[in-house]
Amino acid sequence: MGSDHYFTAAPASAENLRTITVTLAGRELEVTTAGGVFSPDRLDAGTAVLFANMPPLPPSGDFLDLGSGWGPISITMALASPHATIWAVDVNERALDLVRRNAEALGLTNIRAVTPDAVPEDIVFRTIRSNPPIRVGKGVLHDMLQKWIPRLDERSDAYLVVQRNLGSDSLQRWMDATFDEGYSISRAATAKGFRVLKVRRHGNPPTEPIDLV
Numbered sequence: 001m002g003s004d005h006y007f008t009a010a011p012a013s014a015e016n017l018r019t020i021t022v023t024l025a026g027r028e029l030e031v032t033t034a035g036g037v038f039s040p041d042r043l044d045a046g047t048a049v050l051f052a053n054m055p056p057l058p059p060s061g062d063f064l065d066l067g068s069g070w071g072p073i074s075i076t077m078a079l080a081s082p083h084a085t086i087w088a089v090d091v092n093e094r095a096l097d098l099v100r101r102n103a104e105a106l107g108l109t110n111i112r113a114v115t116p117d118a119v120p121e122d123i124v125f126r127t128i129r130s131n132p133p134i135r136v137g138k139g140v141l142h143d144m145l146q147k148w149i150p151r152l153d154e155r156s157d158a159y160l161v162v163q164r165n166l167g168s169d170s171l172q173r174w175m176d177a178t179f180d181e182g183y184s185i186s187r188a189a190t191a192k193g194f195r196v197l198k199v200r201r202h203g204n205p206p207t208e209p210i211d212l213v
């Protein structure tokens with residue numbers, strides 16, 4: 001038996017494609033998943049808690065789904081904000097392949113499923129929504145958040161769902177200490193053993209045009 005985890009780059013286990021029915025953005029949909037990716041048989045309970053406790057999405061802009069898996073968060077965002085561009089980012093090539101397959105089957109042309117280094121450097125995100133990979137270990141998780149959180153646009157929010165018994169409170173404390181100036185970290189919700197953590201990036205409000213008399 002192999003010891004692949006869902007976060008390896010190219011899982012060696014048999015692909016084992018399957019179709020499941022899920023409700024995303026209020027629509028019952030058939031999607032394709034596979035062995036070797038996260039939660040292939042159902043919508044993950046944490047992801048469901050995130051959906052139930054996040055505010056409406058901005059109407060447009062670039063959005064990040066950090067650690068996309070087969071794509072439930074990306075698909076939800078693409079359906080809810082058809083004028084936005086959704087970056088589905090994962091290190092697992094099979095997961096990215098499933099996101100592309102699902103986007104195509106659902107006629108969603110606004111999802112870009114790519115590895116982390118393929119996101120253009122100049123893009124800033126109007127929102128980040130994520131069920132991040134906790135089991136990769138603190139070092140990798142912290143590196144990931146230090147890479148992506150600073151790419152939030154000014155006056156924009158990230159929502160992350162984390163299981164309480166996998167360290168949501170210590171992650172919140174670490175984020176508070178790490179993203180100090182210009183950010184605030186809070187708990188947006190607690191439900192079913194998960195916390196939804198909110199990261200707000202502050203910024204100056206847009207300047208009003210001055211009327212010259």
Ligand SMILES: C[S@@+](CC[C@H](N)C(=O)[O-])C[C@H]1O[C@@H](n2cnc3c(N)ncnc32)[C@H](O)[C@@H]1O
Pocket residue numbers: 006007008038039044047066067068069070071072073089090091092095116130131132133134136140144
């Ligand atoms: C908890 S799963 C969530 C999957 C999906 N968003 C969902 O809600 O079902 C986290 C995902 O993060 C991915 N991942 C692990 N390390 C990563 C990294 N360094 N950068 C981006 N994604 C990563 C894993 O491959 C996995 O698909």
